[in-house]
Amino acid sequence: MKTSGLNFRHLYFFYMVAKEGGVTRAAERLGLAVQTISMQLALLEQSIGKQLLEPQGRRLVPTEAGKLALNYCEQIFLLGDQLQDALEASDAGTMRLTVGISDSLPKLVAYRLLQATQQLDQQVRLVCMEDEFESLLADLALGKLDVVLTDRTVRAGGSLKVFSHLLGESDMQLYGTQHLARRYRRNFPASLHGAPLLLPTRNNALRGRIDAWFIEHGVRPEIAGEFEDNAMLNTFGRNGMGLFFAPAALEADIKAQFGVVLVGHAPELREQFYAISNARKITHPAIEAILNTVHDGPFSVSV
Incomplete structure (x- = not known):
């Protein structure tokens, strides 16, 4: 069976930075250090061999590759939320x-x-x-x-x-x-x-x-x-x-x-x-x- 090799924790950090428009705001939202987010973003970009975010004024915005990744992230984390809700609803x-x-x-x-x-x-x-x-x-x-x-x-x-x-x-x-x-x-x-x-x-x-x-x-x-x-x-x-x-x-x-x-x-x-x-x-x-x-x-x- 083929596996993607993606670290979904790193992917989630990218998703939050893209949504918040910067590492600092994403770190505040997640309750983590800025350095932690930056390091794991770098590891994600290194693992896939593409730059996902680039500066635009004071914000970080997705590159073309980042926009593609963001679309998949929307679906991945939506399905994750739906899975968790479905399991909780099943128990209740x-x-x-x-x-x-x-x-x-x-x-x-x-x-x-x-x-x-x-x-x-x-x-x-x-x-x-x-x-x-x-x-x-x-x-x-x-x-x-x-x-x-x-x-x-x-x-x-x-x-x-x-x-x-x-x-x-x-x-x-x-x-x-x-x-x-x-x-x-x-x-x-x-x-x-x-x-x-x-x-x-x-x-x-x-x-x-x-x-x-x-x-x-x-x-x-x-x-x-x-x-x-x-x-x-x-x-x-x-x-x-x-x-x-x-x-x-x-x-x-x-x-x-x-x-x-x-x-x-x-x-x-x-x-x-x-x-x-x-x-x-x-x-x-x-x-x-x-x-x-x-x-x-x-x-x-x-x-």
């Missing part, structure tokens, strides 16, 4: 589910969808990470995530072999503080002409439908803010900066969490929710639980 009788949550997805929706995993006979340990949609897809393709929850589907013909599974959809409603609701509730939606609105940014799947809805009803609101992150949008809405849309299926939660009231119902506007997996057929029991029980939840599902 738990199942691990690593979920990527798109920053545009309402967090209350993510919570409702993931509730299904807590109804299984085997305990599920959730590991949730939030990021931009494209970054999450890349992590999913690399095996860093089991599933991505998002408000958009993966476009056909992409280079990543990932698959979209429609979980459900909901009508949208407009919410605001008591003060704003009193002002703009009457004669809705015509009353929204000039009203302060908080909207998702234009790369959000819902934004185009909202803009079309405004045109259809002949209103031109005042855009008070645009947000990539849905949680931040809701926070500004709770504090009265403007009116904001949210799923009708979560009306009770929206009112309770953000202290806002209903301004009007927009049944023509619908938001979809998807699970993205790296396999066409779902096999993870916890993800299957989401797919199988979502029909009994607050979201109506398009067939």
Whole structure:
């Protein structure tokens, strides 16, 4: 059997230096002497016959060979972490589910969808990470995530072999503080002409439908803010900066969490929710639980 001859301890030190941008910061992070890190980096470069790091200003950055090595390190140490987690979960009788949550997805929706995993006979340990949609897809393709929850589907013909599974959809409603609701509730939606609105940014799947809805009803609101992150949008809405849309299926939660009231119902506007997996057929029991029980939840599902 062929062995690489690599010292994985030395490789881990390289990985940390590349991530931290310098030996000193990596040594502080690891609780080791700077000389120890430097010596073992030198031994690693000597053993493979290539320079992996080079100075750039005050930082150390990977060379071309270092970039290649760093990509492999990401996968090696990710698999090591997953192995340790799997062994610990096996001893504890738990199942691990690593979920990527798109920053545009309402967090209350993510919570409702993931509730299904807590109804299984085997305990599920959730590991949730939030990021931009494209970054999450890349992590999913690399095996860093089991599933991505998002408000958009993966476009056909992409280079990543990932698959979209429609979980459900909901009508949208407009919410605001008591003060704003009193002002703009009457004669809705015509009353929204000039009203302060908080909207998702234009790369959000819902934004185009909202803009079309405004045109259809002949209103031109005042855009008070645009947000990539849905949680931040809701926070500004709770504090009265403007009116904001949210799923009708979560009306009770929206009112309770953000202290806002209903301004009007927009049944023509619908938001979809998807699970993205790296396999066409779902096999993870916890993800299957989401797919199988979502029909009994607050979201109506398009067939």
